[in-house]
Amino acid sequence: xxxxxxLYIPTFEDVKAAHERIxxxxxxxxxLTSSFxxxxxxxxxxxxCENFQKAxxxxxxxxxxxxxxxxxxxxxxxxxxxxxxxHGQSLSYAAGQRGIKATVIMPNTAPEPxxxxxxxxxxxxxxxxxxxxxxxxxxxxxxxxxxxDFVHPYNxxxxxxxxxxxxxxxxxxxxxxxxxxxPIGGGGMISGTCISMSALSPATKVYAAEPEQAxxxxxxxHAGTMIEDDAPQTVADGLKVSLRPRTWHFxxxxxxxxxxxxxxxxxxxxxxxxxxxxxxxxxxxxxxLAVILKNKQLxxxxxxxxxxxxxxxxxxxxxxx
Amino acid sequence: xxxxxxLYIPTFEDVKAAHERIxxxxxxxxxLTSSFxxxxxxxxxxxxCENFQKAxxxxxxxxxxxxxxxxxxxxxxxxxxxxxxxHGQSLSYAAGQRGIKATVIMPNTAPEPxxxxxxxxxxxxxxxxxxxxxxxxxxxxxxxxxxxDFVHPYNxxxxxxxxxxxxxxxxxxxxxxxxxxxPIGGGGMISGTCISMSALSPATKVYAAEPEQAxxxxxxxHAGTMIEDDAPQTVADGLKVSLRPRTWHFxxxxxxxxxxxxxxxxxxxxxxxxxxxxxxxxxxxxxxLAVILKNKQLxxxxxxxxxxxxxxxxxxxxxxx
Numbered sequence: 001x002x003x004x005x006x007l008y009i010p011t012f013e014d015v016k017a018a019h020e021r022i023x024x025x026x027x028x029x030x031x032l033t034s035s036f037x038x039x040x041x042x043x044x045x046x047x048x049c050e051n052f053q054k055a056x057x058x059x060x061x062x063x064x065x066x067x068x069x070x071x072x073x074x075x076x077x078x079x080x081x082x083x084x085x086x087h088g089q090s091l092s093y094a095a096g097q098r099g100i101k102a103t104v105i106m107p108n109t110a111p112e113p114x115x116x117x118x119x120x121x122x123x124x125x126x127x128x129x130x131x132x133x134x135x136x137x138x139x140x141x142x143x144x145x146x147x148x149d150f151v152h153p154y155n156x157x158x159x160x161x162x163x164x165x166x167x168x169x170x171x172x173x174x175x176x177x178x179x180x181x182x183p184i185g186g187g188g189m190i191s192g193t194c195i196s197m198s199a200l201s202p203a204t205k206v207y208a209a210e211p212e213q214a215x216x217x218x219x220x221x222h223a224g225t226m227i228e229d230d231a232p233q234t235v236a237d238g239l240k241v242s243l244r245p246r247t248w249h250f251x252x253x254x255x256x257x258x259x260x261x262x263x264x265x266x267x268x269x270x271x272x273x274x275x276x277x278x279x280x281x282x283x284x285x286x287x288x289l290a291v292i293l294k295n296k297q298l299x300x301x302x303x304x305x306x307x308x309x310x311x312x313x314x315x316x317x318x319x320x321x
Numbered sequence: 322x323x324x325x326x327x328l329y330i331p332t333f334e335d336v337k338a339a340h341e342r343i344x345x346x347x348x349x350x351x352x353l354t355s356s357f358x359x360x361x362x363x364x365x366x367x368x369x370c371e372n373f374q375k376a377x378x379x380x381x382x383x384x385x386x387x388x389x390x391x392x393x394x395x396x397x398x399x400x401x402x403x404x405x406x407x408h409g410q411s412l413s414y415a416a417g418q419r420g421i422k423a424t425v426i427m428p429n430t431a432p433e434p435x436x437x438x439x440x441x442x443x444x445x446x447x448x449x450x451x452x453x454x455x456x457x458x459x460x461x462x463x464x465x466x467x468x469x470d471f472v473h474p475y476n477x478x479x480x481x482x483x484x485x486x487x488x489x490x491x492x493x494x495x496x497x498x499x500x501x502x503x504p505i506g507g508g509g510m511i512s513g514t515c516i517s518m519s520a521l522s523p524a525t526k527v528y529a530a531e532p533e534q535a536x537x538x539x540x541x542x543h544a545g546t547m548i549e550d551d552a553p554q555t556v557a558d559g560l561k562v563s564l565r566p567r568t569w570h571f572x573x574x575x576x577x578x579x580x581x582x583x584x585x586x587x588x589x590x591x592x593x594x595x596x597x598x599x600x601x602x603x604x605x606x607x608x609x610l611a612v613i614l615k616n617k618q619l620x621x622x623x624x625x626x627x628x629x630x631x632x633x634x635x636x637x638x639x640x641x642x
Contacts, residue, residue, distance in 0.1 A: 030351070051599045052598075052599055056599065271636060274601050274636055275601075275636055278372045278373055278377065278600060278601040278602075278632035279599060279600055280595050280596075280600060280601060311599035315592060315595055315596055315639070315641065316641065316642060318636070318639070318642075320636065320637065321637060321642065
């Protein structure tokens with residue numbers, strides 16, 4: 001929580017160091033192709049499948065980098081975060097791998113399976129009232145009391161550096177791309193992607209894909225200043241959070257464009273992916289593909305990387321049923 | 322339809338020839354592992370993922386072998402079959418690759434998406450009354466009239482040889498296994514598996530996995546004579562068909578055991594696979610995994626291959642919803 005540390009903007013050197021550090025704990029996920037989606041889009045698509053990642057999402061990269069970068073003394077006090085989604089599970093997973101305690105603050109309205117997933121990896125869940133103020137107060141109190149290290153879901157240079165390993169692997173696997181499209185919520189994945197692409201393939205354009213119904217990044221990008229969402233509602237539940245200074249830095253300086261899609265377009269892309277590629281992706285993952293299918297003229301004839309960010313979805317509540 | 326040809330039992334030489342023949346038209350599918358299922362079963366599991374195969378199922382192998390083994394003269398008259406499932410789609414796919422016509426006889430009660438899938442690959446659908454007699458009469462008439470080559474879904478040596486390429490790839494990928502478990506319906510996959518395993522790794526035990534509610538193979542195996550099912554009802558819709566002489570040959574001489582699972586066990590294994598492996602498999606695929614989870618003591622500590630036979634499932638009607 002040191003001020004200087006807080007403002008640090010990670011570099012590609014940090015991504016490389018993160019990659020070495022997390023290798024034993026995360027998967028090098030496969031890059032899949034689909035003749036169906038190539039035909040449908042007119043582009044050559046390379047899907048980086050973080051739905052197959054440990055704990056079911058790319059978040060395991062950033063969380064593992066934070067957890068395994070701690071000194072033994074600090075680690076002994078555990079880690080903590082607030083998250084009702086993939087970051088909470090991933091931090092619990094990473095802490096379990098290191099043999100330390102993770103505590104995840106979640107609103108008492110969070111679905112039971114989300115709490116069970118954190119506990120399944122050995123983490124503790126602390127429930128708070130469902131407000132930002134309540135969540136932040138409980139986290140501050142907990143950190144003050146225990147000395148646990150706070151690992152923010154995305155506004156943390158260690159987390160961003162960890163997420164950057166994903167597009168580094170994509171580049172190693174398929175070579176230079178014309179574009180990479182990744183969904184954006186708080187911006188951790190996009191920030192990491194910008195770092196790796198600007199170092200490895202500066203000509204590659206990085207597109208942020210966002211739901212129309214959670215369009216804070218789109219509005220911020222065009223306003224030139226960071227605007228927060230006010231309790232957005234979208235099927236892409238991983239993308240409801242807002243930018244923070246570190247991720248806004250990358251969005252405002254390195255993202256080529258922000259493209260929006262409707263709820264129907266997200267659900268259709270998700271459905272088609274399950275049906276034709278036979279893989280389970282969560283709605284947030286589908287946002288990137290939906291952007292490509294909506295903007296065919298923009299990507300036609302290009303080699304395009306698509307980040308499928310995760311596969312954690314309630315199989316009993318599918319958005320097309 | 323020649324008597325001598327009909328009785329031919331394929332060998333591993335046929336599998337190798339099939340492999341060369343079909344390579345340009347089918348995927349060499351990946352073999353996945355899952356620490357979750359290893360922990361749950363106590364065995365080391367290797368999942369051969371034919372859900373990622375062309376047309377969504379292993380059937381593309383046998384169908385491609387039949388279609389591409391035809392002389393140009395015979396091929397010009399097209400191919401025909403009866404199937405309301407994966408074989409029909411696969412034959413349509415293979416015929417499309419060769420640029421010839423496929424005709425699939427389906428009961429007029431078959432769901433519209435199944436017909437659409439056949440047509441989507443360029444095949445024709447002929448509808449008949451929903452009885453075995455009506456289906457066979459229409460097929461005979463069609464073949465007599467057009468000279469089309471009849472490619473039976475499994476009681477065909479070319480089809481069996483094609484299916485054998487699946488476990489050959491599995492063996493090439495992971496080396497000798499203690500056991501291979503595959504679902505059984507008509508027995509094409511199991512027969513091909515027996516051929517490849519007995520040639521490549523004779524010590525590997527081949528288990529046939531079958532739904533309790535479609536247990537003709539189990540009863541046949543224990544009676545020592547081929548018994549047909551009478552309109553069985555199971556969620557594993559690919560496994561409702563009965564053995565035929567060529568596949569009974571392998572079941573009665575080369576299968577180590579036939580193991581049964583309930584509908585609930587099939588659905589649970591399918592659900593867990595989607596949830597933890599993030600891949601879409603159809604209920605028939607889940608039968609093999611369900612057998613392993615039900616018989617942990619039998620497979621504990623062993624290296625076990627599991628054939629995930631396909632991934633064609635109606636995403637709008639999932640068995641756990």
